[in-house]
Amino acid sequence: MGAALSAPAATRAASRSRRPRSRSLGRRGLQVRAIQLGLLLVLFGGWQLSTELGWLSPAFTSAPSRFIPSFWHGLTNGTLLPLTATTLFETFVGFAIAAVLGVAAGIVLAEFPLIDDATRPFMTGFNTLPRIALAPLFVLWFGLGSLSRIVLVVSLGFFIVAINTYAGVRSVDRDTLLLARVLGAGRWRRFRTFVLPAAVPAIFAGLQLDLTYAFIGAVVGEMLSGSQGLGGYLAVQMGSFDIDAFFGGLLLLVIVALIVSWLVRLAESWLLRWRVAELHGTARR
Amino acid sequence: MVLSVVGVSHVFPGAVGDLSVLGDIDLEVRSGEFVAIVGPSGCGKTTLLNLMSGLDHPSVGSVELRGAPPVAGMPDLGYLFARDALLPWRTVLGNAELALELRGVGRAERRDAAARLLGQVGLAGFEDRYPAQLSQGMRQRVAIARTLVAHPSVLFLDEPFSALDAHTKLLLQETFSELWGGLGSTVVLITHDLGEAVAMADRVVLMTRRPGRIKRVVTVDIPRPRSPMALQDDAEYHRVFDQLWEELRQEVVESAEGILPAGSVEREGSPLWAQH
Numbered sequence: 001m002g003a004a005l006s007a008p009a010a011t012r013a014a015s016r017s018r019r020p021r022s023r024s025l026g027r028r029g030l031q032v033r034a035i036q037l038g039l040l041l042v043l044f045g046g047w048q049l050s051t052e053l054g055w056l057s058p059a060f061t062s063a064p065s066r067f068i069p070s071f072w073h074g075l076t077n078g079t080l081l082p083l084t085a086t087t088l089f090e091t092f093v094g095f096a097i098a099a100v101l102g103v104a105a106g107i108v109l110a111e112f113p114l115i116d117d118a119t120r121p122f123m124t125g126f127n128t129l130p131r132i133a134l135a136p137l138f139v140l141w142f143g144l145g146s147l148s149r150i151v152l153v154v155s156l157g158f159f160i161v162a163i164n165t166y167a168g169v170r171s172v173d174r175d176t177l178l179l180a181r182v183l184g185a186g187r188w189r190r191f192r193t194f195v196l197p198a199a200v201p202a203i204f205a206g207l208q209l210d211l212t213y214a215f216i217g218a219v220v221g222e223m224l225s226g227s228q229g230l231g232g233y234l235a236v237q238m239g240s241f242d243i244d245a246f247f248g249g250l251l252l253l254v255i256v257a258l259i260v261s262w263l264v265r266l267a268e269s270w271l272l273r274w275r276v277a278e279l280h281g282t283a284r285r
Numbered sequence: 286m287v288l289s290v291v292g293v294s295h296v297f298p299g300a301v302g303d304l305s306v307l308g309d310i311d312l313e314v315r316s317g318e319f320v321a322i323v324g325p326s327g328c329g330k331t332t333l334l335n336l337m338s339g340l341d342h343p344s345v346g347s348v349e350l351r352g353a354p355p356v357a358g359m360p361d362l363g364y365l366f367a368r369d370a371l372l373p374w375r376t377v378l379g380n381a382e383l384a385l386e387l388r389g390v391g392r393a394e395r396r397d398a399a400a401r402l403l404g405q406v407g408l409a410g411f412e413d414r415y416p417a418q419l420s421q422g423m424r425q426r427v428a429i430a431r432t433l434v435a436h437p438s439v440l441f442l443d444e445p446f447s448a449l450d451a452h453t454k455l456l457l458q459e460t461f462s463e464l465w466g467g468l469g470s471t472v473v474l475i476t477h478d479l480g481e482a483v484a485m486a487d488r489v490v491l492m493t494r495r496p497g498r499i500k501r502v503v504t505v506d507i508p509r510p511r512s513p514m515a516l517q518d519d520a521e522y523h524r525v526f527d528q529l530w531e532e533l534r535q536e537v538v539e540s541a542e543g544i545l546p547a548g549s550v551e552r553e554g555s556p557l558w559a560q561h
């Protein structure tokens with residue numbers, strides 16, 4: 001699921017530039033869907049076939065014929081959906097807090113060099129800490145409930161967003177700053193009209209990474225801290241060696257991640273309309 | 286006098302040694318006058334324009350704009366550079382209205398004004414495009430509209446047409462001359478292109494190689510309104526051009542000495558730098 005969510009914004013924007021703009025499924029869109037379906041069939045078919053031929057043991061790798069029914073059963077009997085809701089709640093709350101704090105910190109650091117220089121060793125130091133390894137500590141401090149996972153998620157996402165925002169604000173074109181100056185823009189105007197919009201693509205790339213890590217952080221936090229959420233479910237199934245249920249849970253994880261990444265992409269293509277034009281092969285600079 | 290430059294020299298301090306860029310410049314610009322400053326590349330033209338427009342302050346001497354030192358960003362100053370500096374996230378209209386927006390002009394009013402000016406630079410119908418969807422020439426037309434929309438009374442142009450191909454350049458010089466005819470603002474144009482200077486200006490100031498000094502000032506008596514495109518047959522245009530060309534050539538050759546192999550730039554009358 002990491003790959004689906006974490007492809008950097010730039011890479012995806014570039015690949016989209018080769019695609020026709022229209023939202024409706026054109027000829028090209030149908031081809032893409034057909035190939036995707038084919039790949040899915042090859043993956044699951046190969047997996048199933050390898051199991052049937054005895055190359056893979058279902059005790060270790062389950063098999064589509066086993067985990068898909070388990071997944072479906074979990075969905076329909078109402079166990080999986082509340083778990084998903086818990087995980088998504090932690091993901092989104094942690095994501096949002098990290099986003100707000102990270103954007104604010106990135107802007108302050110980029111705009112005020114004194115604060116930047118003074119806090120640099122602290123930022124670098126905290127960013128180097130392996131946050132996932134701190135999960136047990138967060139459980140000790142904040143208990144077994146969602147709060148400890150939200151803290152973990154925030155601690156992961158904050159630096160990602162802050163660093164991307166900082167880079168975005170710092171990367172503003174010199175010509176743009178000169179323009180702000182000759183147009184007589186004051187400090188706040190300069191920031192709002194010239195600097196911040198230029199930083200939006202980088203901030204957005206940071207937010208997308210933040211979301212990926214928020215999801216990973218929530219699931220891993222749940223796995224380490226008990227029985228709540230999708231992560232807790234995975235841990236429990238693994239503990240009881242129910243490999244089919246474990247893979248069923250993974251399948252749900254992947255599906256949730258794909259839906260979230262699709263929503264992010266919609267938001268991106270609206271927010272960064274001008275970039276679509278820029279990457280569409282008509283740029284002449 | 287709108288602008289007066291008195292005894293200005295400029296030095297850029299550097300780690301390996303100071304770089305003396307301008308030497309003892311005196312220049313006065315009258316209200317409504319179009320002055321072009323020509324000189325070899327690197328002679329200090331941009332530096333001089335920056336000093337005149339308040340983007341930088343002279344090491345020695347003084348610059349006065351209507352009796353006070355100029356301050357960059359003053360509302361009645363307009364700037365146009367070689368690079369258009371369009372904001373890629375704003376539409377053509379959004380870029381053209383920028384100056385008025387910063388001045389707090391209401392949305393409807395500034396959009397009207399920007400749209401009108403875009404029409405005048407030949408971009409009617411392109412208001413909702415993004416800069417990436419435009420050709421280089423169209424982008425520079427947007428930049429012209431962005432500069433003129435606020436009706437600046439003094440315009441500072443630094444090689445505004447030099448990033449364009451020869452034909453586009455002529456078309457934009459034509460458009461700019463037409464618009465300027467209706468504005469009456471004072472213009473200081475920096476260029477390395479002597480043809481452009483003679484075609485557009487009332488007075489051409491020729492600078493020496495670095496450290497740039499004023500070598501010659503020539504008045505161009507071509508009646509207005511002028512059409513830069515139609516001047517190819519104008520006797521006065523050729524007279525002024527030829528008068529200045531040899532002197533500019535010398536400066537260019539001498540500033541290139543040590544860069545180019547000996548003799549390679551000495552071909553008499555070679556139109557290497559002329560776009561004429």
Ligand SMILES: Nc1ncnc2c1ncn2[C@@H]1O[C@H](COP(=O)(O)OP(=O)(O)O)[C@@H](O)[C@H]1O
Pocket residue numbers: 297304306324325326327328329330331332333495
């Ligand atoms: N900010 C600066 N610091 C140091 N040297 C500079 C600076 N700006 C320009 N120069 C130098 O001053 C000289 C004149 O530059 P410039 O005024 O841009 O020339 P022109 O516009 O005539 O080509 C060049 O040698 C350039 O390298």
Ligand SMILES: [Mg+2]
Pocket residue numbers: 330331332444
């Ligand atoms: Mg220059």
